[in-house]
Amino acid sequence: MVSITEKLHANAIGLDAREPLEIAALLVESQADAARVVADVLPELCVGAEYMAASMHARGSLIYAAAGSSALMMLADALELGGTFGIEPGAVRVLMAGGIPSNFQMPGDTEDETASLKDALADVSARDTLVAVSASGSTPYTLEAARIAKEKGARIIAIANNPDTPLLALGDCSILLHTAPEVVSGSTRMGAATAQKIVMNTMSTLMAIRLGHVHDGMMVNLKADNHKLKKRASQIVQIIADVPENAADEALLLTGDNVKLASLIAGGRVGLEEARRLLDTEKGNLRGALTRLASTYQFQE
Structure with a gap:
């Protein structure tokens, strides 16, 4: 069965033969539609934010883990927590498949490499919260990070855009984003990532409010x-x-x-x-x- 994130968008047939304005309108509207699905998971966002705040109160860590486009979304959220809300640098960790790129290339094969995670998560404890993000819900790197952290007692916030996926099954707080197939099939940097970015921004801001930083x-x-x-x-x-x-x-x-x-x-x-x-x-x-x-x-x- 083809996952939602890999399906063809119903309105994308003949996309490349259309006028630029029509294509642009479809691309913008598809991302706007993706943003609207976040309203369906507000209770889950509140639970996730409470987990995050609890880890900060306990002097634990907030750990983000993802690959590809999802990793870029989590990185954008994580990097702003210090300047915006004064979260101490040592309290936030980012695990990105292949590491944070130092050039303009992000190899795709790194999302299958999980060997580094055992050492990276060696000190995880029940005080920590891990935010695991994968549009497919089955990315090996993200799944392994969630599995290791869960075994060590950390709470898992699982975010995915496909239902009934292994990642969501691992979550203590599972957030399913019912985004439509991408206009450019499989390009989850568009609709799926738009919804993910809103979810992470919302949860981290709720966390900051809960901590008294707003x-x-x-x-x-x-x-x-x-x-x-x-x-x-x-x-x-x-x-x-x-x-x-x-x-x-x-x-x-x-x-x-x-x-x-x-x-x-x-x-x-x-x-x-x-x-x-x-x-x-x-x-x-x-x-x-x-x-x-x-x-x-x-x-x-």
Whole structure:
């Protein structure tokens, strides 16, 4: 039986003989359709995000494993977790079949090579979560990574675009994306990967919110390591603490560009040590720390 990701798209017959505008419209619409299927798996995304957050709370690792186009999608998500949400580099690992390309070639045969995974996953434990992504749901590299991690007690988030596949059977949280056949048959960098990217972006953002790294839609745990992000950090502190730019900048200077601490300090109610104590008490959750600060201040007045 031909898998969905390998079938011919019903509207692709004669594709190469059509006008460019018609082809472009079909390609765009097919990816838009793929994006819409993610709405069918919202409960699963919430479960997956909870697994990810639990691993971060337990000081475990978030491990991504995939090959080919799926690996590129997971890589894009994983690489942004540090700068966007302040996730420590050592807490995120990426296992990509053949390794991360250093040139413009990604050999296809590497997805069948599994020998390196035993060593790569030697230290996996029950504190960890592995996100395994495969459009086919049967990629040997991804399957072996999920199998090894599961044997070691890690939770498995399995993402695939074909039903009844071995990868989904291994998942503690299995996410089936019912995407249609690709307009270019088998080119899962299109529709299937579009849906996968949305899934991973959504789960990692939900994880960050659960960890207290987002406040009113603002990245309060961002790593302000360039001019643009330093300006963003200042704007966030100005909004949260309701202070002018100079007060926000002074608080950020005092805290080493820590937005959460600066937001607590900028209003002039507490110093650095008290701000740290408040955040520690609330396990890094800024909203909880602000609520506790407001209650204390109101009581004192």
